[in-house]
Amino acid sequence: MVCLWTAISVLGALQTYSDNLRAGVSSHYPALLATWFIEYAVPLIVLSCILCIALTRWPALLARPRNVVAMFAGLALLFQPAQWTYMAWQRGLLQIASVEDAWQLLMKMLLVGWFSTTGTFAAILAFFYWRQAKERELAWQRSQTDMLNLRLALEEQRMLALRAQLEPHFLFNALNAISALVRSDDKLLALQGIGLLSELLRYVLSASSGNATTVAAELRFVQDYLALQRLRYGERLHMHIDGAGDGLENIECPPLLLQPLVENALRHDLDCSEGPSDIHLSFIREDDALLVRVANPARCDAPANPGAGLGLANTRDRLRLMHPEASLHAGRQGERFVAEVRLPLVPVD
Numbered sequence: 465m466v467c468l469w470t471a472i473s474v475l476g477a478l479q480t481y482s483d484n485l486r487a488g489v490s491s492h493y494p495a496l497l498a499t500w501f502i503e504y505a506v507p508l509i510v511l512s513c514i515l516c517i518a519l520t521r522w523p524a525l526l527a528r529p530r531n532v533v534a535m536f537a538g539l540a541l542l543f544q545p546a547q548w549t550y551m552a553w554q555r556g557l558l559q560i561a562s563v564e565d566a567w568q569l570l571m572k573m574l575l576v577g578w579f580s581t582t583g584t585f586a587a588i589l590a591f592f593y594w595r596q597a598k599e600r601e602l603a604w605q606r607s608q609t610d611m612l613n614l615r616l617a618l619e620e621q622r623m624l625a626l627r628a629q630l631e632p633h634f635l636f637n638a639l640n641a642i643s644a645l646v647r648s649d650d651k652l653l654a655l656q657g658i659g660l661l662s663e664l665l666r667y668v669l670s671a672s673s674g675n676a677t678t679v680a681a682e683l684r685f686v687q688d689y690l691a692l693q694r695l696r697y698g699e700r701l702h703m704h705i706d707g708a709g710d711g712l713e714n715i716e717c718p719p720l721l722l723q724p725l726v727e728n729a730l731r732h733d734l735d736c737s738e739g740p741s742d743i744h745l746s747f748i749r750e751d752d753a754l755l756v757r758v759a760n761p762a763r764c765d766a767p768a769n770p771g772a773g774l775g776l777a778n779t780r781d782r783l784r785l786m787h788p789e790a791s792l793h794a795g796r797q798g799e800r801f802v803a804e805v806r807l808p809l810v811p812v813d
Contacts, residue, residue, distance in 0.1 A: 470501065503554050507547045508584050511539075515588040526592060539585055547581065644696045653695050660692040671719035676786070679747070679754065679807070680712035682722045686745075689723055693730060700740045701730075707747035715754050716810045718782045722756065725803045728776055729760035732801055737761075753789070756805040762796050776803060783807075 477497040484491040515535075518525065525531045560566050642657045667685050671677050683705075694701045703726075722745075729743045741760070748755040776794050783790040787808050794803040 470505065499554075503551050504580065507543075507550055508580060511543060511581065511584055512588060515585070519588070519592045523592075523596065526589070526596065532589065536585065539581065544578070544581060657692055657695050660688060660695070664688055664692065668720065675718070676716045677719045678713050679715045679717050679721075679756070682717060682719075683708055683712060685720075686722045686726050689726065697730075697734050697741070700734055702741050703743045703745055705745045707749070709747075711749070712747065712754075715807060716786075717807055718779075718786050721779060721782075721805065722758075724776060724779050725756075725758040725805070728803065729758050729801075732762065733760040752809055754807045754809060756807065757802060758804075759797075759800045759802045762799060762801040779805075 474497060477493060477499070480491070480496050525535065639661075642654065642661060646654050664685070667681075667688070671681070671685075690701065690703060726743070726745065730741070733741045733743055744757070744759045746755075746757045746759075748757065776792065780792040783792055783805065787810060789806070789808045791806045792803065793806075795801070
């Protein structure tokens with residue numbers, strides 16, 4: 465504040481000095497600078513300090529227009545007369561002998577300082593209004609950031625809850641396959657099934673430690689899962705896999721994405737028929753997405769929307785949380801039930 469008014473005093477004194485030179489009046493620049501600073505700058509520095517302290521301590525003064533009007537009235541009725549008296553004292557004009565002398569002094573000082581005083585008042589108010597607006601903007605940004613962080617935390621908790629639902633669901637179905645082998649009294653197959661199950665559980669524990677894996681890793685997991693189920697269903701289990709070429713290692717997806725789709729196909733194919741399965745798993749590359757399609761015959765009066773079950777519904781929710789453009793559509797297409805996942809081509813970090 466002092467530096468600002470000092471700079472204004474320097475410019476004001478320079479202008480006065482220049483005017484005196486053009487008028488042929490002898491003047492001394494340091495004396496003019498001292499006069500400018502003492503007579504003009506000092507009162508306005510005092511005014512600026514008073515306003516800054518008051519508005520910093522009581523920011524509510526700016527909340528209502530009537531408060532601003534009251535401050536301006538105080539400026540006109542208290543500060544301005546005090547400034548005039550101070551300037552008259554500096555100029556040696558306070559030797560008043562009569563009412564006429566007082567009146568002439570008042571007329572002489574009436575217009576002095578109004579522009580600089582009201583300008584200072586307006587500038588200080590504008591600065592504090594700007595600062596309050598900036599603080600409100602920062603508070604709004606902080607609230608938006610807090611809301612976003614809270615939303616992300618909630619979404620993460622929801623993802624964890626969905627995974628917590630899915631993992632016991634997978635384990636329950638895998639144990640069903642093992643129990644079927646045990647009931648068949650084939651100890652060798654049962655032991656093989658337990659070994660395959662341990663490998664599957666190892667992947668589940670590893671993949672569940674993160675929010676994403678790759679399509680290639682999911683395909684390998686599904687193939688291991690099919691190996692376990694093949695012990696149960698034998699030669700009846702046939703699955704045709706198309707498009708599983710290079711590039712799947714670079715496409716991100718949620719853990720345990722494909723297994724519920726394949727499990728759903730097995731349940732609505734082999735469990736509803738005594739013949740061999742007719743399940744197709746295909747990977748179709750588009751410009752900006754990968755389509756993963758699992759199709760099986762729609763037999764045995766299967767419900768029109770099997771996706772209402774835990775496996776498909778859970779997968780749909782997890783895809784939505786992973787990426788807004790990821791989706792799962794499931795339903796009958798003619799004589800087959802098709803579950804199709806659309807994965808945006810998001811590279812793995």
